[in-house]
Amino acid sequence: MDLVATILVDGLIYAGWLFIVSVGLTLVFGVLNILNIAHGSLYAIGAYASATLVGIYFANGGDAIPWGSYAALILAAVLVALVVGPILERGLLRFFYGRDEVLNVLVTYAVFLILEDVMKLIWGVNPYFVYEPYTLLGDVEIGPLFYVGYDFAVIAAAIIVGLGVWLTLNRTRMGKVVLAVIHDSEMSQTMGVNVPRIYLGAFMAGTFLAALGGALTAPMISVTPGLGVNVIIVAFAVVIIGGLGSVPGAAIGALMVGISRAASVHLLPEAELFIIYFVMAVVLMFRPEGLFAKTQARKI
């Protein structure tokens, strides 16, 4: 029985992380219709930025109030969104709106290559550590196992992010406009929506979420070059499973992948590598556009 509980807890922790890194991807795709390979790089930049910021925090007497390091983590993600988001969206991506989806994948692939080296130029190859926030929340004992309190903070963060995105989209005027753009950007434009501003806002939100994923992960890893590569594929899979452009889809996709992966590690470790593709193949077999795809009924 405690095996099931362990699988669920492990799965939830992983799913929380997956959701944070993939929800931004699905949001950006929904609004801009761009599947952003550089999302992984933004994640890595978030990790570096938070490592740097938290480092600065503790170097300047942060030890007195260690809790402030959490604010530093989030501030790092905000900074990345404010700086990198507009540079990429205004400086590059806006020239590609309405172009072929696959061509746009290639554009972001180029961005990914460029950012990999830019990060190296900024932060070098040596790892950054910011483990203080990781241990700050103490341990949690569940059955025979210890978990780190921080793991549950990640779950909480995922829930807050999910609720935040959902409420913004469905309960604010701004959000409803964004939903309209997701549904039909041409129509929204004719109806007087300032689409470029929505695009910029959505891309910055996506950047913030990617960077937040990296920032929250940074305390439990060493931040090194090449960090973003592995994130891209899993985030893609989650988003494809959930349906491109769907926020609830990303949540369900993350849960499915997280829990099946945990089950696999505990019960059948050999299959772990394939589990994500397996889930994806099964979902797409029955729902070719993912679980919560935006409907594409076409008037003829």
Next chain:
Amino acid sequence: MTTKTKIGGAFAALTLAAGLATPAAAQDDTFKIGVITFLSGQAAESFGVPALNGGKVLIDMLNQGGQLPAPYTQKGFGGMTIEVVEVDEAGGATKQVQEFRNLVQREEVDAVVGYVSSGNCLAIAPVADELKAFTILYDCGTPRVFETGSFDYVFRTAAHATMDNVSLARYLKARDFPVESFAGLNQDYAWGQDSWADFKGSMAQIYPDAEEKTALFPKFGAGQYGTEISALLRERASLVHSSNWGGDLQGFLLQATARGLHERSQLVLAAGDHVIPQLQDKMPDGIFLGARGVNGLAAKARGGELAELTDTLWNAYEAEYEAFPVQAPFRMWQALLGLKTAVEKAMAENGGKKPNDEELAAAMEGLAWDAPSGRIEMALAGGHQAIQPNAIGTTKWNEAEGRMELVDVEYFAARCVNPPEGTTSQEWLAAGFPGAQCD
């Protein structure tokens, strides 16, 4: 037809560009080496850049001349200035084969020193022979390079990875560590898979009664080990083995120690020394680890005849890069010192000319020389594969001086932990280490 002509024109232009881009060949008073190691990606931080930095420190000292103790007092390689062409090893074996050909045929380097990745080593070896290009594989671990092929122009100046895990098992025995069961967490690629197989094989000989528990292989660069750590905590094995390196090892250690895995199971790390400078006191005490040779802290702690050579390079490295050298620079040093020895031996035989690839290969075969990591002997694979001594120690944080120390270090002779000539490492493990010479 105009289409074809234009495309043809483009093709011709490319051909011409390719034909013109021929650089000047190296001159007789310089010795040009191509150095290939990871400058980007995960392995850059752990292996590539420290090795390159170590190489630069050594080459600078050699090019000045007289900076190192005997027998390395002569300037450069046999008086020739050493020139380096750096190439990034990232990008896969396909790219590396192409770059290797470019180095040899376009850049016309006199020797190639490189390759951390075993896959790259396997891919390069036949190409080096085809091009008759003298090549030193300085770091990669897989025993398969010379066990499944034989190459005239290829030499590996570091022992292969079997030694790491045999040494771990012998260390456990030497310290009388009780092992009822053992589990593993290794990266899901050849390095991690081979390492686990070697460790299992060694344990089967030395601890035949120990039970083998779960073997986990998270993806390379996974970053998140929460689920795996839960599984390992549940297993309650006496030992948890890992050959992870770099960010994967750092991430695993941070997450595992936060959840007390090291208190439930003894952690044994096949190649763990290189994360100490980064982790510092975050690396828990009491972990058994190796450095793939008597490298890093184990070399420093050894002292003895090689202390002067070791300390000279150690201090120069520390002064330049503000961190102590771990395993990667040591392997670069042993490769470059071996190359120096071979060049000078070949020049002694050919009358002082710059040696060609054949002369270098002849000089390198079966060579033995001293390096900071001990005496390196090209004893296997017909004199093409090195063996070297190894050491395993236990971590202990020195609070007073704020640095990590290695205590309870056991040194193993090269012939104690490496298979003898003519036996593959898998046969040697399966047969219970026949011919091992431990004192």
Next chain:
Amino acid sequence: MTRSLTLSAAAAFVLLALGALVLPDWAMFLFAMALAKGLVCLGIVGMMRGGLVSFGQGLYYCLGAYTATLVANTFGVSDIFLLTVLSTGVCLAVGLAFGPLLASYRGIFFAMLSLALSMVLYGSLSKMSFIGGTDGLNIAAPTFLGWAPEGRALQTALYLYVAVMVVIAGTLMRIYFDSEQGLIALAARDNELRVEYLGASVRNVNTYSYVFGAVLGGIGGTIAVLALGHVDPEFAFWTTSGEFVFVAILAGYLSVPSVFVAAIILEMVRSFSNLYFPNTWQLALGIFLLIVIVVLPDGLGSLVRRRKGDAT
């Protein structure tokens, strides 16, 4: 086959063959690899004409390469013709199995599913330590109907072999592109509904071009592994496939020869940027990619061939 096409094919071959005389060794190898990869990209270009872009052509590139290697190492076959036929056969069979399944998907879903398939192959091969796992396998130099050249002769023979393959495949694909089926594929790319309401199956159209892509991928992979002497699962990794897509986009879908020119350009850019900017070659490559996409949105081919009724 029209006279102008025959002449073009002959001219292309003569031009390529001249390369064997003037190219230095390293460049001949680079060209041979580029042309082999160009074959894979030609398959993507075929799919692009029908509106699909596969982000998983590494699947067939890898499959072809592994088939050749395993056959060579297990049965001692070294003849390049036989190896090409065998691995192409395997890719054809796999292509026929997956083609109809994937052909129901479009756009990003097709791209991502084909990518997932090749990643599954990548994962499976990485797990198979009995065939080298991630380290991969070596394959001995090929023989040509009993002739076993070495050194420059071997490189020249391989180069000419890939040149012949390129000319044959290029000519056949040109015939296909210009054929009735090729025209229907172009129409399907443009307006799938129209094609369905004319009574043709877009799924079939996509299956055909997918299967051709599989075959070309297999040929490209076989030649690449014989030239390299080594294969590893990286052949199926998504970045490998991404590069193929890049070449296809760089070339555009209008002209066949531009695919191979694009492949050579990419290899040269990469090779030189790797040497001259060892620390920032990815940056250089990424900027090059962006420039190409911005300056040549329809690819190199658009410089020489315009999409108008009079293009012959």
Next chain:
Amino acid sequence: MTATVLDVRDVQKTFGAVTAAQDISVAVPEGAVYSLIGTNGAGKTTFVNMVTGYIKPDAGTINFGGRDIAGMAPRQITRMGIHRSFQIAQLCNELTVEENMLVAGAIHGNHRPSFLRNGHNAEARDRALATLERFNIAEHRNRLIPELSGGVKKLLDIAMAMAGKTSIMMLDEPTSGVAADEKFPIMDLVIGALRSEGVTVIFVEHDMDIVTRYSERVLAFYDGRIIADDTPDEVLSDADVRRYVTGAAA
């Protein structure tokens, strides 16, 4: 008494809460010209879409050529001889007019589309040209679609649909998007061509002048139902039709 070529019985279709087709039953005799009228959302296009396979009805049968074609794929229905044109002309924008026609010809030719035979072969081009001439649009043959006027697009759309052997032609608003002075010439051309081949025609139309002038029989749709099925004069004078469809004062 001519034979019934299309027999639609009790067809139902709902989209969520919206009823798009309710108890639709109609029998179309061979060679007849029917028009469908009704306000937007009344169910005309849904009817066309169900007959041509774009939408699968929830219930009911559509008999054609001795088979129930309800739920069959558009491709299969097209091959059986029910062709259609579209409200928004469905053309290949990156191809020229001639190439659009060549595509239609290649699919509907006497042999299966070939992988070897050049799509621009002389025989196919002659045939394409002949069709284009018949619809008076041959002069545009080398132009790309976005350069064309609405009327030419409509004609090409219909010409392509007619490339194969047609038994029933369904025209979805053939004159929408067409300049006022082009409407009658286009309808003359199209209906003339179809009638000369004995094709059964069903067209959706908002312009009552066109309805009365070209159709023999009119189906009036309202709220997913057929509220009248008779000759144009009868239907257009029907009180319900005047109230719900034509909007003329009662």
